[in-house]
Amino acid sequence: MPQQPPTYDRVAPYYDRWMRLFERAGLARLRAAALAEMPGGGLLIEVGAGTGANFPYYPTGARAACAEPSREMLLRARARPERPPGAALVRAYAERLPFADATFDAGLATLVFCSVAEPARALAELRRVVRAGGRVVLLEHVRPPGALGYAFDALSLLTVPLLEDHFNRRTAGEARRAGLTVERVESRLLGAVQLIVCRA
Ligand SMILES: C[S@@+](CC[C@H](N)C(=O)[O-])C[C@H]1O[C@@H](n2cnc3c(N)ncnc32)[C@H](O)[C@@H]1O
Structure with missing residues (x-):
């Protein structure tokens, strides 16, 4: 299986503090926009839920499974005061979700596919566990177009060995190849951040 948990186990104590600057600079608004795409009722799955940074933006009364492979990130998600009462935390990799086909009405990932x-x-797992026609929303940093893309390729040479963080993923294309229907892509920060709205 993948090797990520040790990295995020180490990052967990600092994660929310490090992210505070980005949240204030616009990430919080993007999270709210991503969650606004989620249906009000039904059962949601969030993969790579981390410390639960999206919890404040969950629809009221949400019922959800929040999958996350890092024990330390999960512990912080469990302790987050905004955790919706209907959100169950599950230790799992996105590549192998312990749920039957079509269990969920919608899926979410933010800053995970990097x-x-x-x-x-x-992505194929997300498509499998979300019912046909259900919404899948991804908020991801991705490889931007043009010359900047090459800079992000270079940056990845550092960030992958240090943080297992790929700055040059083409997540919308990967989602299409996984069989999701990409309905809308909204680009921010010169195309380095995308809100990708799909149907399973
Ligand atoms: C940058 S953090 C984002 C956390 C949270 N989604 C957020 O928006 O703040 C990346 C998260 O992806 C998780 N992750 C890494 N590899 C994963 C995998 N194979 N399956 C699911 N989650 C994974 C990490 O443990 C970490 O919590």
Whole structure:
């Protein structure tokens, strides 16, 4: 299986503090926009839920499974005061979700597909566990177009060995190849961040 948990186990104590700057600079608004795409009722799955940074933006009364492979990240998600009462935390990799086909009405991942070891497999898993026609929303940093893309290729040479963080993933294309229907892609920060709205 993938090797990520040790990295995020180490990062977990600092993660929310490090992210605070990005949250204030616009990430919090993007999280709210991603969660606004989720249906109000039904059962959701979030993969790579981390410390539960999306919990404040979950629809009221949400019922969800929040999958995350890092024990330390999960512990912080469990302790987060905004955790919806209907959100169950599950220790699992996105590449191998312990759920039957079509269990969920919608799926979510934010800042996850830069980290997963096997994005194609993880996207196929999301498609499998979300019912046909259900919404899958991804908020991801990706390889931007043009010359900047080459800079991100170079950056990845550092960030992959240090943090297992790929700055040059083409997540919308991967989602299409996994059989998801990509309905809309909204690009921010010169195309380095994308809100990708799909149907399973
Ligand atoms: C940058 S953090 C994002 C956390 C959270 N989604 C957020 O928006 O703050 C990346 C997360 O992906 C998780 N992750 C890494 N590899 C994964 C995998 N194969 N399956 C699911 N989650 C994974 C990490 O443990 C970590 O919690």
